[in-house]
Amino acid sequence: xxxxxxxxxxxxxxxxxxxxxxxxxxxxxxxxxxxxxVDSGATCWKLIALPGNKLLAAGNYKKNGRFVPHITRYSxxxxxxxxxxxxxxxxxxxxxxxxxxxAVMQPDGxxxxxxxxxNGAGYNFRLVRFKADGSVDSSFGNNGRVSTPVGNGSSDxxxxxxxxxxxxxxxxxxxxYVNGNSDFIVLRYKTDGLLDSSYGTNGMTVTAIGSLAxxxxxxxxxxxxxxxxxxxxxxGSLWSLAVLRYDTSGHLDNGFGTGGQVVMPLGTxxxxxxxxxxxxxxxxxxxxxxxxxxxxxxxxxxxxxxxxSFGDNGICYRSFATSDHANFIDTLSNGDIILAxxxxxxxxxxxxxxxxxxxxxxSIGDSGLVVVTVNNGYDYxxxxxVDGSNHIIIGGYTNTANGNNIVMARFKSGVPVGIKxxxxxxxAMLYPNPAEGDLVLDYALADNDRISVSVYDELGRLGMRVxxxxxxxxxxxxxxxxxxxxxxxxxxxxxxxxxKGVYGTVKFVKR
Numbered sequence: 001x002x003x004x005x006x007x008x009x010x011x012x013x014x015x016x017x018x019x020x021x022x023x024x025x026x027x028x029x030x031x032x033x034x035x036x037x038v039d040s041g042a043t044c045w046k047l048i049a050l051p052g053n054k055l056l057a058a059g060n061y062k063k064n065g066r067f068v069p070h071i072t073r074y075s076x077x078x079x080x081x082x083x084x085x086x087x088x089x090x091x092x093x094x095x096x097x098x099x100x101x102x103a104v105m106q107p108d109g110x111x112x113x114x115x116x117x118x119n120g121a122g123y124n125f126r127l128v129r130f131k132a133d134g135s136v137d138s139s140f141g142n143n144g145r146v147s148t149p150v151g152n153g154s155s156d157x158x159x160x161x162x163x164x165x166x167x168x169x170x171x172x173x174x175x176x177y178v179n180g181n182s183d184f185i186v187l188r189y190k191t192d193g194l195l196d197s198s199y200g201t202n203g204m205t206v207t208a209i210g211s212l213a214x215x216x217x218x219x220x221x222x223x224x225x226x227x228x229x230x231x232x233x234x235x236g237s238l239w240s241l242a243v244l245r246y247d248t249s250g251h252l253d254n255g256f257g258t259g260g261q262v263v264m265p266l267g268t269x270x271x272x273x274x275x276x277x278x279x280x281x282x283x284x285x286x287x288x289x290x291x292x293x294x295x296x297x298x299x300x301x302x303x304x305x306x307x308x309s310f311g312d313n314g315i316c317y318r319s320f321a322t323s324d325h326a327n328f329i330d331t332l333s334n335g336d337i338i339l340a341x342x343x344x345x346x347x348x349x350x351x352x353x354x355x356x357x358x359x360x361x362x363s364i365g366d367s368g369l370v371v372v373t374v375n376n377g378y379d380y381x382x383x384x385x386v387d388g389s390n391h392i393i394i395g396g397y398t399n400t401a402n403g404n405n406i407v408m409a410r411f412k413s414g415v416p417v418g419i420k421x422x423x424x425x426x427x428a429m430l431y432p433n434p435a436e437g438d439l440v441l442d443y444a445l446a447d448n449d450r451i452s453v454s455v456y457d458e459l460g461r462l463g464m465r466v467x468x469x470x471x472x473x474x475x476x477x478x479x480x481x482x483x484x485x486x487x488x489x490x491x492x493x494x495x496x497x498x499x500k501g502v503y504g505t506v507k508f509v510k511r
Contacts, residue, residue, distance in 0.1 A: 015071050021414025022353075022364030024372060028410035029078035033147040033374050036080060038089050039063075041403020042070055046103040047385040047395040050499070052076055056163045057395060057406055058103035058113050061089070066097040069113050069128045072406065085134025089293065091134045092128045092144060096120070100128075102161040106168070107450050107471070107499065110137060114159035114172050117147050123170060124149045125159045125187065140191030148187065148195065150204070151178035157185070164448070166465055166471035169196060173219040173229050176206060183208045184216040184229055186246055200250030207252065209233040209242055209263060215244075217326075220276045220284075221448065222302075223475025226253060230273040230286055233263055237290065239270035241288055243300060257304030264306075266315070267292025275329045277337075280444035282475050283307055287339055293317035295327050295341050298352060311358025318352040318360055318368055327385045331446060332392075332415045336361070340384040340394050348373045349381050349394045364414070368456075374398075374409050381407075388501070390415040430494060434509035441479040441494070448473050449498040455483070456493045463487050466494075483510055 024032025043059035050056055053076035061070035071094045073084040080088035100115040109132030117126035125148040129140040136144035150157050160174040170189040184207040188199035195203030196200045208214065216231035225248045233242040242263045245256035252260025265271065269291025273334040276286050284300040296317040299310035306314040320341050327341040335356030342349060350371040353361040362368040381396035397404045429442045441453065453466040464484040487511050496503045 007472060009255045020412040022370040023412050025410045025412050027077060032410055034078040034408040035375060035405050037402060038072055042406055043397040043404050044395045044406045045101050045382045047383045047393055048103060048105050049385045049387040053387045053389055058100060061091050062403055063093060067503050068092060068094050068098055068279060071111055071130055087373045089129050090134030098126055104162050104164055106164060110160050112170060114162040116158050123156045125157050146193040150176050160217050163219060163221055164224060166473060171227055173216060175216045182213045182215055184214055184231060186227060186229060188250060205246060205250045207244060209261060210235060212236055217274050217397050218276045220278045222278050222282060223472060223473040228276050228284055230276040232272045238265055239272055240265045241271045242272045243286060255303060262304045266290050274326050277329055277331060278474055280446050280475060285337060287327045287329060294319040295339055297339060299360060316354055316358040316360060320350050328382045330386045332386055332390050332413050334415050336394055337385055342381040351394060372409060374407055379407055430506050430508060434511050436511050444476045445474050447470060452497045454495045456495060463492060
């Protein structure tokens with residue numbers, strides 16, 4: 001039996017592409033940097049890469065002295081896309097200030113943003129949903145908005161991140177102060193914005209790691225629907241990294257770490273967990289700031305044990321010459337990991353690039369660190385994204401006399417577009433080939449996506465649809481299917497496509 005690799009993605013890397021790696025892309029904004037004042041001021045806390053290298057920035061918008069949620073769309077050249085909403089920006093006005101920290105786009109183009117809402121005494125969790133055209137979706141929650149109090153009404157609750165399950169249900173995670181100290185919290189909502197009472201306890205799970213403070217920042221979802229929640233825990237003397245895993249019913253997963261928790265000090269100082277991604281192999285990569293190692297990546301196996309094959313005994317790091325803790329990660333199409341952070345060096349954005357196995361790429365920047373000055377004022381980077389051309393975009397905002405400006409810097413990665421498909425698809429094999437009837441397609445997704453699998457003849461005519469926009473989770477997939485009896489013997493092309501286009505094709509023969 002012959003197994004056929006999807007070789008359509010293989011390409012040759014030119015010397016020029018490596019020379020460009022880590023440099024600003026001069027076709028974006030002004031010399032690679034966008035500094036845009038959105039009306040009276042706005043921040044960017046989350047960037048979403050869109051088809052055609054467009055970008056969606058989500059954050060807070062200043063209106064009548066208070067901050068309300070906004071999403072602003074940018075064209076591929078960094079200019080505001082005035083065809084979206086009102087002059088490129090959609091807002092959800094409210095009667096009090098709302099802070100937005102996370103966002104996710106649904107398969108139908110609707111956008112969910114999450115954060116907190118001041119209720120006059122404390123802060124509630126907040127979700128707002130926009131339609132694809134930027135208008136507020138009145139079918140969601142109460143006129144497009146969901147406010148969830150946890151505690152006695154005066155508790156401070158912060159929604160840090162939001163993601164989607166395959167069935168469209170919504171997971172929001174963050175920090176709650178309901179027990180007097182800060183704790184981890186995960187909440188699940190139905191597609192209409194109502195809390196899902198079947199999840200955890202009445203729709204939520206609060207986890208106190210100890211009797212003192214915990215801070216939660218990032219979430220990711222495994223291929224099996226389990227949720228990884230990352231932050232840190234204070235034991236009275238040091239802050240330790242905290243990685244928690246919840247099963248699909250919202251309970252701590254006893255198959256991970258100790259009782260669903262991994263609490264890990266590193267070196268002799270504090271360590272804070274800020275970001276997380278799940279690789280196609282179901283290994284968990286965490287971005288953290290360590291007082292011993294500075295900006296750090298750590299990788300864990302699916303059972304919560306540290307993966308010592310990653311980097312140097314499970315960790316890799318690069319000093320950013322910064323005391324700013326927060327960092328954020330994303331992956332390029334070839335599996336390389338981008339670790340980004342704001343540097344304290346004269347209002348600059350900074351990032352380092354590591355291989356998927358934790359090796360620092362010292363060929364870019366200064367011994368593996370890229371640092372650029374983006375403005376002359378105070379700049380705060382908050383998010384990183386990778387677009388369909390493998391550009392690295394760091395987003396954030398700057399304080400000016402006229403308000404907050406959204407600031408983005410776009411860098412060349414040195415990874416050719418020809419292997420763009422690996423961002424979502426890798427380790428793919430189709431067998432047997434030639435085939436008589438039954439086929440198996442094995443592959444791995446790096447991101448959750450809606451996948452279509454189709455068979456075409458040599459003239460490009462559709463022969464059969466195997467899958468049509470089926471929601472699949474990041475991780476390994478195995479698709480068993482039978483060729484239609486109506487397909488005559490001959491040569492065919494199998495196509496795998498998702499939300500960003502065609503991810504790969506492979507030729508096969510039907511006997």
